Amino acid sequence: MIDFSLSEEQKRILMMARDFATNEIKPVTIEFDKEGTYPEEILKKAHKLGLMYTNIPKEYGGSGFSYLEHYIVTEALNYEGPSIAQMIGISHLSMAPIQIGGTEEQKKKFIGTMTKSYRSGCFCLTEPEAGSDAAVMQTVAEKKGNDYVINGTKRFITNGKYADLLCLFATIDRTLGTKGICCFAVPRSTPGIEVVKVEDKMGHRALNVAELKFNDVELSEENLIGQEGQGFKLA
Ligand SMILES: Cc1cc2nc3c(=O)[nH]c(=O)nc-3n(C[C@H](O)[C@H](O)[C@H](O)COP(=O)(O)OP(=O)(O)OC[C@H]3O[C@@H](n4cnc5c(N)ncnc54)[C@H](O)[C@@H]3O)c2cc1C
Known part of the structure; x- marks a missing residue:
């Protein structure tokens, strides 16, 4: 037995x-x-x-x-x-894509740094125009050589105001649909991350849920988790 x-x-x-x-x-x-x-x-x-x-x-x-x-x-x-x-x-959801798709080096660097603090991570997928159907996201990762410039808005992000590490999804080409979506590990200290508002919810209010705007956030290849276009699967 x-x-x-x-x-x-x-x-x-x-x-x-x-x-x-x-x-x-x-x-x-x-x-x-x-x-x-x-x-x-x-x-x-x-x-x-x-x-x-x-x-x-x-x-x-x-x-x-x-x-x-x-x-x-x-x-x-x-x-x-x-x-x-x-x-x-919150790290159970938010860090899963990085744990699954990240290299040893990325996991040590990004998750290993995050776990030193109590502020944890957040998972940035949902947008004002992309909820249940996350594939229609509008946040773009514009390629510049080997680097990426992120612009867009993410909504309803749990721990969005406080998280030290953001697991962010953005598309390199909207015409590619799910195959254009990439996953990035983004430390909070990266310039251009703005907390637009914190949701004033009817219940569950100690759970911080925020809207974030990404204004020309510059990332490099080392922030990309997995390959370009693998983000949707990782999410
Ligand atoms: C408390 C809270 C915390 C959250 N935390 C996070 C987070 O940390 N990170 C993150 O990325 N997101 C987060 N979300 C967002 C959540 O994942 C989205 O709310 C969810 O994906 C639904 O998207 P939406 O709210 O835009 O609703 P919609 O997609 O607009 O859906 C509204 C309604 O329409 C229905 N519907 C949608 N499409 C169809 C269809 N084709 N046919 C029939 N019915 C349909 C849905 O079932 C739903 O009832 C959070 C949400 C909440 C409420």
């Missing part, structure tokens, strides 16, 4: 996540959702305890948990306050 019981280490991780949710998230979750508060101190503590980058391997600064351990933490944190829990766990 298959044994579904947790190992001693998994039980320890579960208790740590439950304690954190009970002591840190539960007492403030209603207030933070009412006020739309960025849970900065909670993020710092989660980062310190290794509850933030649970699915990222140790060599890139994460906790290196298995999927089971990762979801043990995710479930326990979300139980007491999903807005705050999703701010803690």
